[in-house]
Amino acid sequence: MSDPDAKSETVLALPSNMTPSPVTSKGHPCSSLSVTYVSRRKLVEVVDGLLGVMTLSSTCKKPCVHSGSDEIAADNAWLAKCPSALSSFDQIIASMEGKKIALFLDYDGTLSPIVNDPEKAFMSPEMRSAVKNVAKFCPTAIVSGRSRDKVFEFVKLKELYYAGSHGMDILVPYSGSQSITNDDKEAKLFQPAREFLPMISEVNNSLVEATRSIKGANVENNKFCVSVHYRNVDKKDWKLVADIVDNVLNAFPRLKLTTGRKVLEVRPVIDWDKGKAVEFLLRSLRLDDPEIVLPIYIGDDRTDEDAFKVLRQRNCGYGILVSQVPKETEAIYSLRTPSEVMEFLNSLVRWKEQSP
Numbered sequence: 001m002s003d004p005d006a007k008s009e010t011v012l013a014l015p016s017n018m019t020p021s022p023v024t025s026k027g028h029p030c031s032s033l034s035v036t037y038v039s040r041r042k043l044v045e046v047v048d049g050l051l052g053v054m055t056l057s058s059t060c061k062k063p064c065v066h067s068g069s070d071e072i073a074a075d076n077a078w079l080a081k082c083p084s085a086l087s088s089f090d091q092i093i094a095s096m097e098g099k100k101i102a103l104f105l106d107y108d109g110t111l112s113p114i115v116n117d118p119e120k121a122f123m124s125p126e127m128r129s130a131v132k133n134v135a136k137f138c139p140t141a142i143v144s145g146r147s148r149d150k151v152f153e154f155v156k157l158k159e160l161y162y163a164g165s166h167g168m169d170i171l172v173p174y175s176g177s178q179s180i181t182n183d184d185k186e187a188k189l190f191q192p193a194r195e196f197l198p199m200i201s202e203v204n205n206s207l208v209e210a211t212r213s214i215k216g217a218n219v220e221n222n223k224f225c226v227s228v229h230y231r232n233v234d235k236k237d238w239k240l241v242a243d244i245v246d247n248v249l250n251a252f253p254r255l256k257l258t259t260g261r262k263v264l265e266v267r268p269v270i271d272w273d274k275g276k277a278v279e280f281l282l283r284s285l286r287l288d289d290p291e292i293v294l295p296i297y298i299g300d301d302r303t304d305e306d307a308f309k310v311l312r313q314r315n316c317g318y319g320i321l322v323s324q325v326p327k328e329t330e331a332i333y334s335l336r337t338p339s340e341v342m343e344f345l346n347s348l349v350r351w352k353e354q355s356p
Ligand SMILES: [Mg+2]
Pocket: 106, 107, 108, 109, 110, 299, 300, 301
């Protein structure tokens, strides 16, 4: 997919029933969104808690249990609360009867393994083939924290929809048609944080400069957000990373900090997340009738919880958390690894091919 920025400057407005606040100024599409500010106190509280979050995410690579029997008990309790989507596959397809599936997939940790170098988070040819096949019979969107261009470079499938930067950069067909091509002149961008682009570029440069001396720190510009990866930073320097990010953010009161898997993310303070992106895509693609469409969202990270929550609140479809460890989640089902995600997608394809 070529860069749609080059072919269209059009930015979609929110569907009328999704406008969270009145238009405030100058008619810019972003001005119809609720923009709130994070106070310094709140930001400091976030950073104070950061080391705890950073430490927590480093200590749970495997189920946090101490013995074989404890491990089995914890696993059973987890699966009772959030059953495997593979073991529950018959139940899932029973609820799909007569409905179309709308599939939403996170990328890192869902379609690709988490790796030390985020530039090398490649998906396997087998996974690409599984996604390609499932997209033949259900509309499929990638919803990632990466920039839209970067996640497309990894996935390389033109038949999908892409929502980058945690849903702050979405390309959709103009008239709600359910097809889009590389040359689609009618395709439109939805970029609710467009006005933040210069600020994001500035904070990215500041973070690159400020973290230059920290071995292993990696700052990634994801267009509408900036990720500071600390996976490869010595644990003794994590506080330094947190302090540096906090110091840089002091100069940017309209940006906020969120956390992911060994990553600190700097984002605009607008009220927009992966959950709102899913709602937007369902409406834009005319897939928001729960009598006809069953949405499935698969993701592994904290930011995916917003999407799980939306599906739970709409009481339609399923959130599926990818995790090897028990977690607090709004998802209904779980899968352990990207390999299990692939197995689930292939199961959907087989089921569809065998359906009359
Ligand atoms: Mg992920």
